[in-house]
Amino acid sequence: MTLSSKVKDSQLVILEGIKLNQPKTKEAAAMMSQVSKLFKNYKSTKSKKDSVLAVVSTKDRNLEKSFSNLSFVTMIEARNLNPLDVLKYKYLLMTKDCPGVIENTFKAKGISQKTKI
Numbered sequence: 001m002t003l004s005s006k007v008k009d010s011q012l013v014i015l016e017g018i019k020l021n022q023p024k025t026k027e028a029a030a031m032m033s034q035v036s037k038l039f040k041n042y043k044s045t046k047s048k049k050d051s052v053l054a055v056v057s058t059k060d061r062n063l064e065k066s067f068s069n070l071s072f073v074t075m076i077e078a079r080n081l082n083p084l085d086v087l088k089y090k091y092l093l094m095t096k097d098c099p100g101v102i103e104n105t106f107k108a109k110g111i112s113q114k115t116k117i
Contacts, residue, residue, distance in 0.1 A: 010039065
């Protein structure tokens with residue numbers, strides 16, 4: 001339900017992939033500047049930016065280094081994603097491989113769509 005609400009509110013962007021030439025914060029900031037235009041009502045000022053959770057299918061040390069100095073972006077692997085993370089951040093950015101990884105993770109844990117809480 002939380003992912004579907006992000007889609008409905010245009011707060012989820014799925015990219016083909018996230019690649020940076022070098023592990024540099026400047027490149028990550030430039031990429032986020034372009035991607036943030038895809039989010040509905042994204043607010044960005046010098047002192048405050050809306051929070052973004054970047055979800056990648058596999059761990060990438062260069063991406064971690066690049067995004068670590070951006071206070072408004074948190075990076076996580078898709079297999080570690082949980083509903084609290086989705087709710088905590090206003091916007092969600094993920095690569096196209098992530099939905100499959102998320103689905104396989106919950107299948108492996110025995111959680112299905114029909115499970116009621």
